[in-house]
Amino acid sequence: MALPMSADAPTDICAIVRALNAGDMRTCARLITRIERSEPNLVPLLQALYRAGGHIRIVGVTGSPGVGKSTLVSKLVAVWRKRGLRVAVLAVDPSSPYSGGAVLGDRLRMKEHSCDEGVFIRSMASRGQLGGLAKAAGDALTVLDAMHWDVIVIETVGVGQSETDIMRHASVVVLLQTPMGGDDVQAAKAGITEIGDIFVVNKSEHPEADHTVRQLEEMITLALCLHPEKTWRPPVVKTRATHGEGVADLAGHIDGCFAHLAAQPETARLQLRDRARHRVGELLHYMLEQRLRSGVGLLPENLIDSVVARASDPYALAAGLLARMD
Amino acid sequence: MNAGTGIKVIVTMIGLDGHTTGAETVSMILRDAGIEVVYLGCNQTPEMIVDAAVQEDVDIIGISSHAANYDQVIQVVNLLRAKNIGDIPVICGGNIPRSRFGSLKGSGIAEIFPPGSSSEAIVGYIVNNARKAYAAPIPEALRAS
Ligand SMILES: Nc1nc2c(ncn2[C@@H]2O[C@H](COP(=O)(O)OP(=O)(O)OP(=O)(O)O)[C@@H](O)[C@H]2O)c(=O)[nH]1
Numbered sequence A: 001m002a003l004p005m006s007a008d009a010p011t012d013i014c015a016i017v018r019a020l021n022a023g024d025m026r027t028c029a030r031l032i033t034r035i036e037r038s039e040p041n042l043v044p045l046l047q048a049l050y051r052a053g054g055h056i057r058i059v060g061v062t063g064s065p066g067v068g069k070s071t072l073v074s075k076l077v078a079v080w081r082k083r084g085l086r087v088a089v090l091a092v093d094p095s096s097p098y099s100g101g102a103v104l105g106d107r108l109r110m111k112e113h114s115c116d117e118g119v120f121i122r123s124m125a126s127r128g129q130l131g132g133l134a135k136a137a138g139d140a141l142t143v144l145d146a147m148h149w150d151v152i153v154i155e156t157v158g159v160g161q162s163e164t165d166i167m168r169h170a171s172v173v174v175l176l177q178t179p180m181g182g183d184d185v186q187a188a189k190a191g192i193t194e195i196g197d198i199f200v201v202n203k204s205e206h207p208e209a210d211h212t213v214r215q216l217e218e219m220i221t222l223a224l225c226l227h228p229e230k231t232w233r234p235p236v237v238k239t240r241a242t243h244g245e246g247v248a249d250l251a252g253h254i255d256g257c258f259a260h261l262a263a264q265p266e267t268a269r270l271q272l273r274d275r276a277r278h279r280v281g282e283l284l285h286y287m288l289e290q291r292l293r294s295g296v297g298l299l300p301e302n303l304i305d306s307v308v309a310r311a312s313d314p315y316a317l318a319a320g321l322l323a324r325m326d
Numbered sequence B: 001m002n003a004g005t006g007i008k009v010i011v012t013m014i015g016l017d018g019h020t021t022g023a024e025t026v027s028m029i030l031r032d033a034g035i036e037v038v039y040l041g042c043n044q045t046p047e048m049i050v051d052a053a054v055q056e057d058v059d060i061i062g063i064s065s066h067a068a069n070y071d072q073v074i075q076v077v078n079l080l081r082a083k084n085i086g087d088i089p090v091i092c093g094g095n096i097p098r099s100r101f102g103s104l105k106g107s108g109i110a111e112i113f114p115p116g117s118s119s120e121a122i123v124g125y126i127v128n129n130a131r132k133a134y135a136a137p138i139p140e141a142l143r144a145s
């Protein structure tokens, strides 16, 4: 049943779980590849890992392309390493919509952590998934979760306005902007208080930095007026990621945000429920999609043609298909 | 589906070589063939490259070598073998004199692409020689019912 594995990679569930618990990077790396390839025989393993997991701090880092996410993550990891924490990074970059290929450039910015046993970095292509993450990200996190890292960081694709997926995977989301042009602030307006738990103004050596900070503070104040039930006021932090400036401060705010969650069990519980609900929804979606694709008889050409000819319509066909699934 | 779909490669410089243009061009050519490229840039040591190969679980490693740092390229092959992942082929591009081809290949470099090599040649080689076990399609029997 098992696919060919390299000499050192264990194949049965117990051995894999043991290897992950022991922090074996090769097993982890191979598993993430198999997840990306949607190997269906992984499901029992992922179920076991999921049930045993959920104990690790997950920090999301998001923001438009080129704002400095990877550079900042690298410096954050350095701060955590100095404190003796072990860190895993999952860095998602976009796939080309034309070829399906990708140039994954996040790792390039995290060189300082190569060959450090306490850091695992994995690049992942989004493979057409919208929302800033890859389809495989959820399961990859489940695998990383089993390795007892102290912190897991996910860097999203810089997609501007639709990075909402990250909220469903990370407990604390850091949203980056730059002071340049004000476009970022515009882009972030839509979901600014929805997505970010902490706002970062990176490239803060720019003369407009303080202005951007003020704009953000104003927006946050406004949003809190509209939502008085919110108990967390997102801090705004200035950083200069290339020089590590402001990064220790950011790490402090991340701790603060986790402490806040710990002190607000009801908020934390709602967040976890929201995440679980979203994950189930995601899987349901993939399973339906797979069914539709694999079941050749399920979507016969003549039914499609009836929609083309407008003798039927997409709503009727979709409802009919759904009704026919067990 | 593209020829390179499902293949993941590292493209990197090695040592103090700072000529990134070739490696960046190759990265884009590979991307356009459907390949996923982990681009490591410059100042990479053999240890860093092999470390990345493990964590990224790549199928082949492409090193752009303009400076005469062939020893380091061979060191990558040796480290891969020592880590039991010698099945990941290492290929080389750049301004390498033909007189060195024999000794490099003798040391385990899988293929060398001198300046002027066509995109088709590079993509074709990777598609045919990347580590196969995981790039192979999932057997039909294992697909979800
Ligand atoms: N001037 C300045 N440049 C910075 C700063 N932080 C990052 N950069 C530069 O901004 C560029 C992009 O940085 P990355 O860290 O790759 O940005 P990113 O958000 O991860 O980019 P994508 O993943 O491609 O969306 C690089 O050239 C960095 O050196 C900063 O604080 N100041």
Ligand SMILES: [Mg+2]
Residues within 6 Å of the ligand: A069, A070, A071, A105, A106, A155
């Ligand atoms: Mg990045």
